[in-house]
Amino acid sequence: xxxxxxxTDFKIVRDMEKCIKCQACARVCSNDAHVxxxxxxxxxxxxxKCVGCHFCEDLCPTGALTIKRNIPEIKFNSHWDSYSVYNxxxxxxxxxxLLTGMGNDKPFKEYFDHIVLNASQVTNPSIxxxxxxxxxxxxxxxxxxxxxxxxxxxxxxxxxPELKIINYKISTKMPPQLVLETPIMFSAMSYGSISLNAQKxxxxxxxxxxxxxxxxxGGLHEDLKPYSKNVIVQVASGRFGVDIDYLESxxxxxxxxxxxxxxxxGGHLPGEKVDTEVxxxxxxxxxSDAISPAPHHDIYSIEDLKQLIYALKEATRYQKPVGVKIAxxxxxxxxxxxxxxxxxxxxxxxxxxxxxxxxxxVIRDNVGIPIELAIAVVDQRLRDEGIRQxxxxxxAGGFRSSADIIKxxxxxxxxxYIGTSALISLGCHLCxxxxxxxxxxxxxxxxxxxxxxxxxxxxxKRAYNLLRAWSLxxxxxxxxxxxxxxxxxxxxxxxxxxVGLSELELKLLGxxxxxxxx
Amino acid sequence: xxxxxxxxxxxxxxxxxVTGIMDTSGKSISGxxxxxxxxxxxxxxxxxxxxxxxxxxxxxxxxxYCFHIMYQKDTVIEVTENYLNKKFNLILKEPxxxxxxxxxxxxxxLYRYFISPKAELIKLNYETxxxxxxxxxxxxxSCVMFINKEIEYAFVFSSGKNMxxxxxVGNPDEIAEFFKIYEYKAYIWTAHNRFPTNSVAWWxxxxxxxxxxxxxxxxxxxxxxxxxxRYLENFGYYCSLFTDTEVMAYLVDLIIRKHNxxxxxxxxxxxxxxxxxxxxxxxxxxxxYTYLRIIYGPAxxxxxxxxxxxxxxxxxxxSDRTKLRPLVAGKKGSILYIASEEAAIRCVSKELxxxxxxKAGEPVIGKLS
Numbered sequence: 001x002x003x004x005x006x007x008t009d010f011k012i013v014r015d016m017e018k019c020i021k022c023q024a025c026a027r028v029c030s031n032d033a034h035v036x037x038x039x040x041x042x043x044x045x046x047x048x049k050c051v052g053c054h055f056c057e058d059l060c061p062t063g064a065l066t067i068k069r070n071i072p073e074i075k076f077n078s079h080w081d082s083y084s085v086y087n088x089x090x091x092x093x094x095x096x097x098l099l100t101g102m103g104n105d106k107p108f109k110e111y112f113d114h115i116v117l118n119a120s121q122v123t124n125p126s127i128x129x130x131x132x133x134x135x136x137x138x139x140x141x142x143x144x145x146x147x148x149x150x151x152x153x154x155x156x157x158x159x160x161p162e163l164k165i166i167n168y169k170i171s172t173k174m175p176p177q178l179v180l181e182t183p184i185m186f187s188a189m190s191y192g193s194i195s196l197n198a199q200k201x202x203x204x205x206x207x208x209x210x211x212x213x214x215x216x217x218g219g220l221h222e223d224l225k226p227y228s229k230n231v232i233v234q235v236a237s238g239r240f241g242v243d244i245d246y247l248e249s250x251x252x253x254x255x256x257x258x259x260x261x262x263x264x265x266g267g268h269l270p271g272e273k274v275d276t277e278v279x280x281x282x283x284x285x286x287x288s289d290a291i292s293p294a295p296h297h298d299i300y301s302i303e304d305l306k307q308l309i310y311a312l313k314e315a316t317r318y319q320k321p322v323g324v325k326i327a328x329x330x331x332x333x334x335x336x337x338x339x340x341x342x343x344x345x346x347x348x349x350x351x352x353x354x355x356x357x358x359x360x361x362v363i364r365d366n367v368g369i370p371i372e373l374a375i376a377v378v379d380q381r382l383r384d385e386g387i388r389q390x391x392x393x394x395x396a397g398g399f400r401s402s403a404d405i406i407k408x409x410x411x412x413x414x415x416x417y418i419g420t421s422a423l424i425s426l427g428c429h430l431c432x433x434x435x436x437x438x439x440x441x442x443x444x445x446x447x448x449x450x451x452x453x454x455x456x457x458x459x460x461k462r463a464y465n466l467l468r469a470w471s472l473x474x475x476x477x478x479x480x481x482x483x484x485x486x487x488x489x490x491x492x493x494x495x496x497x498x499v500g501l502s503e504l505e506l507k508l509l510g511x512x513x514x515x516x517x518x
Numbered sequence: 519x520x521x522x523x524x525x526x527x528x529x530x531x532x533x534x535x536v537t538g539i540m541d542t543s544g545k546s547i548s549g550x551x552x553x554x555x556x557x558x559x560x561x562x563x564x565x566x567x568x569x570x571x572x573x574x575x576x577x578x579x580x581x582x583y584c585f586h587i588m589y590q591k592d593t594v595i596e597v598t599e600n601y602l603n604k605k606f607n608l609i610l611k612e613p614x615x616x617x618x619x620x621x622x623x624x625x626x627x628l629y630r631y632f633i634s635p636k637a638e639l640i641k642l643n644y645e646t647x648x649x650x651x652x653x654x655x656x657x658x659x660s661c662v663m664f665i666n667k668e669i670e671y672a673f674v675f676s677s678g679k680n681m682x683x684x685x686x687v688g689n690p691d692e693i694a695e696f697f698k699i700y701e702y703k704a705y706i707w708t709a710h711n712r713f714p715t716n717s718v719a720w721w722x723x724x725x726x727x728x729x730x731x732x733x734x735x736x737x738x739x740x741x742x743x744x745x746x747x748r749y750l751e752n753f754g755y756y757c758s759l760f761t762d763t764e765v766m767a768y769l770v771d772l773i774i775r776k777h778n779x780x781x782x783x784x785x786x787x788x789x790x791x792x793x794x795x796x797x798x799x800x801x802x803x804x805x806x807y808t809y810l811r812i813i814y815g816p817a818x819x820x821x822x823x824x825x826x827x828x829x830x831x832x833x834x835x836x837s838d839r840t841k842l843r844p845l846v847a848g849k850k851g852s853i854l855y856i857a858s859e860e861a862a863i864r865c866v867s868k869e870l871x872x873x874x875x876x877k878a879g880e881p882v883i884g885k886l887s
Contacts, residue, residue, distance in 0.1 A: 120741065123531035123532075123533070123715060123739045124531075124738075124739040124741055124821050124822050124842075125822060125842055127840075132840065133792045133793075133794055135792065135793055137793050139812050139815075143812055143813055143815075144813055145813075146776075146777040146813065147777070147779070147809055147810060147813050147814070149779070149783075168806055170805070170806065170809055172809070172813075174809060174812065177812060383748060383751060383752055386752050386753075388752060389752065481741055482741040482820070482821050482822075483741045483742065483820045483821070484820060484839070484840065485790070485815075485818055485820060487745075487811075487815035487816060487818055488741065488742035488745060488818050488820035488821075489742075489745070490745060490815070490816070491744070491745045491748055491749075491816070492741075492742060492743075492744035492745040492748075493744050493748075494743055494744030495741075495744060518743070518760055
């Protein structure tokens with residue numbers, strides 16, 4: 001066969017003066033980009049093998065390695081950019097669908113970067129979160145419209161400085177709620193798509209911080225049962241790992257309809273990744289492909305969804321919130337409303353920046369809508385219909401910082417899921433090659449040689465640190481706005497202003513332009 | 519040309535003084551005390567808004583609703599009255615008695631209408647009498663909201679029974695003189711003195727703000743305004759102004775009248791205890807407050823405020839959860855005083871039985887005995 005015409009994305013630069021030929025790079029690289037040659041006692045680097053994960057660069061004890069982007073110097077063409085050209089070359093050679101990992105990396109408008117926050121000046125005081133209470137506690141679940149009480153009327157004494165509320169009997173029944181210490185949870189990432197060590201890191205961090213992690217559709221591994229008080233378990237189209245123990249051990253159940261990275265597309269875990277442990281957790285034979293169909297084959301309509309929601313509620317005896325995760329698509333507002341009317345206690349909307357372990361590139365980069373717009377229209381539609389209290393709203397899909405999160409909350413969500421940023425805290429460098437199973441960072445792989453690189457104790461600490469840092473930042477920003485409880489910011493779009501957005505965009509986001517007062 | 523702003527179009531932050539006097543035995547007090555009290559706090563306003571609310575001022579007409587309406591153009595009087603005639607039986611229409619005060623400007627045309635709703639228009643309910651009253655109030659409040667939202671230049675600023683709100687753009691002494699507050703007698707009085715940050719010319723933006731028998735005087739700026747307003751829309755309340763006080767009044771109506779909760783619970787919704795406090799409570803109480811915060815989170819009023827909320831038999835003073843605005847209470851015999859400053863109480867009643875500073879989020883509740 002002739003030499004491949006693939007473009008090499010990266011260039012490995014080795015500073016020979018610094019290299020001590022320790023061969024660490026050659027030993028660790030799962031892509032064989034560095035190879036030690038015994039005869040010549042030299043290390044040969046292959047640019048075409050490098051995926052740009054920067055693991056060797058981080059590891060190299062003398063700092064001899066630099067991984068650079070290899071920008072192809074083909075003749076400039078603003079229409080036929082090198083990305084398109086090289087994709088065509090790849091497909092001409094393979095005849096296949098292009099695959100990728102992580103979220104949409106195309107330069108779509110970042111609405112969060114066109115939204116700014118408010119702060120208090122003079123007419124109301126800002127609050128210093130280091131000295132005064134600042135509350136992030138969040139409840140996920142259906143809320144009753146009002147509280148009904150039975151009580152004996154008692155004599156009020158107006159000069160008694162402190163009133164105690166006693167002898168009330170609450171006749172309102174509170175639907176099951178998840179309690180979060182911060183409105184940030186870890187997104188669904190299955191065991192199979194990520195390693196057990198990666199899941200354990202997130203599970204431990206979530207449990208210690210008092211928030212939730214999510215199994216994804218890969219079942220709940222034995223070793224993670226101790227973290228089941230803080231787990232949301234997924235029921236997806238493949239139904240992998242779902243049995244009554246799975247449902248009963250969880251804090252909440254999430255029906256996965258779609259994913260922001262690949263709306264309308266199912267999943268495929270190749271057989272070679274299904275080892276003994278994955279097989280036990282997913283309830284499938286070793287080495288068999290785990291295929292999640294594109295739709296649930298028992299859900300072809302909203303009434304079918306309702307049946308599954310109530311089947312799961314029955315199975316868990318109405319003790320756990322049951323939610324629905326959908327990808328943000330054009331019709332997201334009526335679909336989310338439908339899910340609430342079908343009985344969902346929470347609705348997760350996953351935007352087009354949402355990550356994945358594997359997806360057809362063309363789908364990832366072209367299907368779905370930005371999460372900011374999806375949040376705004378869903379929250380507004382639920383309010384227009386007077387049913388916003390009936391379900392919590394959770395957003396997912398590419399939250400890069402605490403600022404993105406606080407803006408999402410002000411637009412109207414109760415909490416957010418973070419996936420990509422959580423993985424970055426564990427070491428991920430966004431090389432987008434999750435689907436190869438060769439993750440050098442030990443995250444998106446099942447190869448024991450690679451997974452042991454991720455120490456779950458250290459991973460948990462780092463993921464916990466991220467939750468802590470972002471929560472502190474959210475408190476700082478809240479305090480600046482003169483708000484001391486997160487529920488006073490939720491859906492409070494008066495605290496947001498757009499910069500450089502069109503009238504239509506502002507209308508959809510439900511915010512005013514910067515410069516406009518209340 | 520100077521351009522004056524209108525609370526119906528934009529949000530204008532304001533600082534304020536508030537005061538309230540109630541005789542819990544139901545005896546009437548002349549208006550002069552409340553005027554003295556609020557004038558004592560002239561410093562807290564800037565002459566761009568003052569007002570008074572009195573309960574028990576129309577004893578001969580106590581069974582009919584009294585609408586105080588301000589018109590900025592005489593052309594809308596006919597439209598408004600046609601609407602009123604369609605929905606209500608008119609008992610008496612008269613100009614609100616006023617005295618010419620030269621220093622006041624932008625004076626609107628002021629009328630009061632004693633009216634009762636046409637029974638056949640009220641949603642029928644055969645069950646109990648109290649529920650009939652509930653539907654009657656719903657009907658009246660929807661009519662008030664209709665006029666305020668749909669008829670430009672007309673504004674209903676008082677709509678209760680046996681009570682009335684008098685307010686305008688001016689210093690408290692000017693407004694008192696203009697409306698001849700001294701001549702009324704009431705068992706509950708509240709007053710307000712406004713310090714808007716902008717020149718407000720519209721008289722409707724002054725406080726007290728009222729709906730049905732509710733009236734609210736309010737000193738504060740609500741940082742949770744955006745969500746409080748959207749939460750109310752969930753329950754069919756559409757704010758026609760951009761004032762925090764309107765939001766407060768509607769929240770009171772929702773929680774007390776529609777959800778049938780008491781004032782002490784309202785206080786715990788507006789100024790919810792912190793989780794750190796709730797965590798230390800006994801199981802029963804902890805459960806209660808947790809429920810309250812889960813259900814009424816969007817009704818939490820966040821930001822600095824001190825309010826006095828009144829209806830025909832209650833006067834409640836409340837401050838925010840960290841008490842960022844002042845509120846003092848005092849008692850002399852059967853009379854309860856609540857004000858922004860102790861001086862505003864002492865200037866009408868030197869020898870008080872008790873005077874105290876309510877803690878953050880703790881309500882002061884006066885009820886007719």
